[in-house]
Amino acid sequence: MAIKFELIKEDKDSKARLGKLHTPHGIVETPIFMPVGTRATVKAMTPEEVKDLGAQIILSNTYHLYLRPGYELIKDAGGLHKFMNWDYPILTDSGGFQVFSLGNLRKITEEGVEFRSHIDGSKHFISPEKSIEIQNALGADIMMCFDECISYPATYDYVRNSTERTTRWAKRCKEYHKDWDKQGLFGIVQGGMYKELREQSAKDMIDIGFPGYAIGGLSVGEPKELMYEVLDYTTPLLPKNKPRYNMGVGTPDYLFESVIRGIDMADCVFPTRIARNGTVLTSHGRLVVRNAKYAKDLSPLDPECDCYACKNYTRSYIRHLFNVNEILGSRLTTIHNLYFLIKLMENIREAIKEDRLLEYKNEFYEKYGYK
RNA sequence: GGAGGAGUACCCAAGUGGCUAAAGGGGACGGACUGUAAAUCCGUUAGCUAAGCUUUCACUGGUUCAAAUCCAGUCUCCUCCA
Numbered sequence: 001m002a003i004k005f006e007l008i009k010e011d012k013d014s015k016a017r018l019g020k021l022h023t024p025h026g027i028v029e030t031p032i033f034m035p036v037g038t039r040a041t042v043k044a045m046t047p048e049e050v051k052d053l054g055a056q057i058i059l060s061n062t063y064h065l066y067l068r069p070g071y072e073l074i075k076d077a078g079g080l081h082k083f084m085n086w087d088y089p090i091l092t093d094s095g096g097f098q099v100f101s102l103g104n105l106r107k108i109t110e111e112g113v114e115f116r117s118h119i120d121g122s123k124h125f126i127s128p129e130k131s132i133e134i135q136n137a138l139g140a141d142i143m144m145c146f147d148e149c150i151s152y153p154a155t156y157d158y159v160r161n162s163t164e165r166t167t168r169w170a171k172r173c174k175e176y177h178k179d180w181d182k183q184g185l186f187g188i189v190q191g192g193m194y195k196e197l198r199e200q201s202a203k204d205m206i207d208i209g210f211p212g213y214a215i216g217g218l219s220v221g222e223p224k225e226l227m228y229e230v231l232d233y234t235t236p237l238l239p240k241n242k243p244r245y246n247m248g249v250g251t252p253d254y255l256f257e258s259v260i261r262g263i264d265m266a267d268c269v270f271p272t273r274i275a276r277n278g279t280v281l282t283s284h285g286r287l288v289v290r291n292a293k294y295a296k297d298l299s300p301l302d303p304e305c306d307c308y309a310c311k312n313y314t315r316s317y318i319r320h321l322f323n324v325n326e327i328l329g330s331r332l333t334t335i336h337n338l339y340f341l342i343k344l345m346e347n348i349r350e351a352i353k354e355d356r357l358l359e360y361k362n363e364f365y366e367k368y369g370y371k
Numbered sequence: 372g373g374a375g376g377a378g379u380a381c382c383c384a385a386g387u388g389g390c391u392a393a394a395g396g397g398g399a400c401g402g403a404c405u406g407u408a409a410a411u412c413c414g415u416u417a418g419c420u421a422a423g424c425u426u427u428c429a430c431u432g433g434u435u436c437a438a439a440u441c442c443a444g445u446c447u448c449c450u451c452c453a
Contacts, residue, residue, distance in 0.1 A: 036406075036407065038406095043410080061407080064408095091406090097406045101407075103408095118408035144406075218405095219405050248406040268405050269406085270405040271405095272407085273405085277403085292399085322410095
């Protein structure tokens with residue numbers, strides 16, 4: 001089996017876990033934050049930089065790579081790892097999120113999803129089998145089942161029908177995938193914000209059986225308390241000896257709250273996206289570095305940070321770069337934000353190890369300015 | 372000296388009697404961003420005691436119920452001819 005999860009320790013005050021995720025391209029320490037590199041690149045970063053920031057695994061995307069450059073090209077290039085020069089673990093999303101994000105550009109049927117390309121409007125059809133075929137060609141260590149990420153709010157009937165279909169699709173994904181020594185495949189629990197449907201979905205996914213389970217359909221616009229509530233009752237349903245992945249969360253509070261509820265993995269475009277838009281995460285909260293008030297501020301983005309950007313550059317300089325639309329601005333803020341979350345997860349792992357996660361969380365929240 | 376053209380908000384620029392505190396860009400300022408249709412998107416950008424009121428389209432005066440828009444004069448700039 002390509003994917004093995006080693007549970008090292010459980011936190012005494014919460015459901016947090018410390019673990020090691022074994023993959024064909026190395027071991028990932030959990031809980032982990034995974035930077036997103038949708039189009040075979042973590043935007044603005046070289047893979048070497050991503051690695052130097054401490055990233056252990058990155059995400060990429062089936063739908064985007066299928067459209068461009070095409071999965072056969074990547075297969076011929078020796079797979080995604082080789083193609084993008086990243087020799088560490090990769091997880092590919094199935095295209096399921098695009099069923100959500102592409103809105104009226106897609107049509108869902110039992111067979112699969114018809115997409116209108118967001119690039120040129122051309123029609124494409126992705127079924128569970130097709131998604132796995134593409135992901136097999138890409139060769140990521142961890143593949144995701146093709147699912148529908150349901151938007152919020154959604155009616156009970158819609159969620160039930162969609163979730164049941166996601167379950168049928170998961171079976172088809174599992175059946176289609178052959179080489180389990182080379183690549184793992186995770187199931188995705190859906191069920192919207194309905195407890196009963198989450199429970200059913202979790203049970204169904206476990207019955208099908210995967211080396212890891214994700215909780216999908218969260219962080220789609222629902223109030224955060226609702227997300228925490230869903231995590232509260234969904235996470236404990238998942239097997240202890242398998243990794244649990246909360247898809248699409250990446251603010252510090254979401255990460256803390258997920259980990260505390262027993263989540264091992266998370267990914268998010270948040271740090272890289274807001275970085276390119278001129279916002280950074282700091283130990284004292286978010287800071288919009290392109291704001292005028294930093295024009296003459298010669299301090300680093302975060303005085304308590306020892307990332308490359310903070311060690312070498314000032315807010316004033318980085319604001320200037322944004323002001324004149326120089327690409328280095330985005331690069332520096334991206335470096336900082338990724339480092340910030342990677343370091344945060346490192347601290348979280350350390351805190352779990354020392355049984356002081358909740359203390360650490362409280363300290364962090366207070367300083368960051370949460371609540 | 373002669374002929375023609377132009378002066379609009381921070382900048383460029385549309386508008387040539389009422390629906391114009393004035394289109395559209397840019398800039399500036401602020402906000403959003405959560406399995407990436409994103410180096411994107413949204414909002415504000417004359418002043419105020421902001422419902423409303425007051426002062427604006429080079430300047431001065433005039434015509435009109437009503438003027439950025441019409442008329443007269445003045446100033447400034449541009450092009451061409453001497």
